[in-house]
Amino acid sequence: MNFDEFFGNFPALTITGLEQGAIYALVALGYTLVYGVLRLINFAHSEVFMVGTFTALWTWEALGYNQNSPSPAFGALLIALLAGLVVAALASAVTAVTVELVAYRPLRKRNAPPLAFLITAIGASFVLAESFGIGTSRAPFGMPNLIPQETLFTVFGAAVTNVQLIILGVTLVMMVGLDQFVNRSRLGRGIRAVAQDADTAALMGVNKNRVILLVFVLGGLMAGVAALLWNVRYGYTKFNVGFLIGLKAFAAAVLGGIGNLRGALLGGLLLGVAENYAAGLFGGDWKDFTGFVLLVVLLMFRPTGLLGESLGRARA
């Protein structure tokens, strides 16, 4: 236990924790959306994120940047970021939709039991990760340092960098946008209707399969954005990069209340910060341990997570 060091670093640990938590939260949205509608844990979602990191990297490489490139000028930077964002988001969304069409929809047509979905989800995750593993020789890849970190201001002695603000800002914007979309738009109403009662929604004229597809697209888009932020901040990817992020994001979704969009944000930020505090207090080897202990303890007292389980329920 290093209390002195811990309290000294408290503000810095909080900020870096929030930043990591924001990425967890964006990935957690994918789990939560799919669960809310299908009552299915889409384990392949971690690979949806992984595909995003790779496609963004390939886009940058196609534009002529590699891990040794200096940071480009503002105009070129903006193009690179936007191109990476669009490609990553599209690739992730396509991957998510492919998984739905290939792995889940045929099972749904045959009324397969929930366990079969779980196994196909894990299978789809392995197939995606391993095919990228084989294709990339399981090598780690470094990325161009597009946005060099610069300290903008300090809070209680902790430096806040431009990249951290971008990550938190983008996450909040995506979050609010998605929340409004689900709560206000026509398509969002469809999602909530199917989440509440799929059969009744179908009788009312909601196309269930289209809603499910939409949910996978939204989850994939969020994962693609998370992948881009990940690339900008951590600058690294590998075929199994999704595994740990996916696990953490899933934990974050459960922590906040799976099926609940705002819960995913809360859970993600909480998990990111808690992990960092644990690493600061007990040492880096306790980081993952603490995150999951937190999850278990919280679920003992609030089995449905912090904000409860509701995509359609409360605010129908």
Place this chain on the structure above:
Amino acid sequence: MRQKLARVLGGIAISALVFGGAAACKADSGSEGGGGSNAACDLKIGFFGPLTGDAAGLGIHMRNGTKLAIDQYNKENADCKVNLTEYDSQGDPAKAPALAQQAVGDQKVVGIIGPAFSGESEVADPIFDEAGLPIITPSATRPSLSTKGWKIFHRGVGNDTSQGPAAGRYIKDVLKAEKVYVVDDQSAYGAGLKDEVKKVIGASVVGEDKIQVKQTNFSAVSTRIISSGATVLFFGGYYTEAGLLLKQLKGAGWKGTMVAGDGVNDANFIKVAGEAVAEGTILTCPCAPATAAKGTFLTDYKAAFDNAEPGTYADVSYDITKIMLEGIKAGKATRADLLSFIKSYNKAGTATGVTYKFEGTGELDPAQVIVWAFKVNAGKVVPDVEIPKA
């Protein structure tokens, strides 16, 4: 139906036994009457190490060194070849036992180059020991490997009781660091190396942390390193985590120098971290620079592998493979014969110039151990100095 299947399977099993036995007999007779020389034919040397995965960069150079030696041997002995069998452990101790069993089960495998890493050695070597299958590792440097009483164990390089203190002396005498932070990855190799370094620089260690293999977010440890005021970071572990840690640490504004061991001494470290971040990093190795190897090794290696520069331990792997090949050439066709051949070996390697003579424990003769410091300069790992013995 099931009965039928069982019968078919049984039939296949029996015929496999018969043919396998026949093939084995043939190999035996071949080894006795192999033409003019008494060299044994059709035997296999196994390479055991990571060829894919996080640390594959290190394994591939060693495999290439071994492959080069075997290819050259086969060119000279075209009628009596030795085959290379690869056991890709991905550097993962969990995958090692099954692969070791596989190697042990193949009677044609008479020797193993590897296992490349210390963690996998700890689980694979007991299996090799039980089967009496001789090994020479080009790179597993955890000191305790030679103290377990494995008769088959040989180490073609120095261990971390030479590398660790040398890295410590470099930090103390060359970098003259007063505040050093130490981090390890909790692997058999990384934690052991860090302990050896700490013994030398004990007083100037201002903090210590552990990370996990496959960890990607190092923000907490970066915060701790920066707030400790350390100017040097020693990292015990492998290149992927080292690259990520340094990238995030420098991204957060750290200006110091990282020092790490042979597990980071690879071009892939620069690939993960990026040239600008990696610049100035010090990497040690209980070996001489492979790019300055003696004889024709450098040109042969480049010719064989697309003009690639030999990486860490490529030359060592080449030389220790030649020890085994020499044994096979001299007619040591069984594992036991080859083992005693290696134990009594005493000759200089053509690439490293090191005299390979093993102590009873399987350690390289201490007089032969050298430790070099390398430096990352403009995107390349270049030799810096040979670190003097204490």
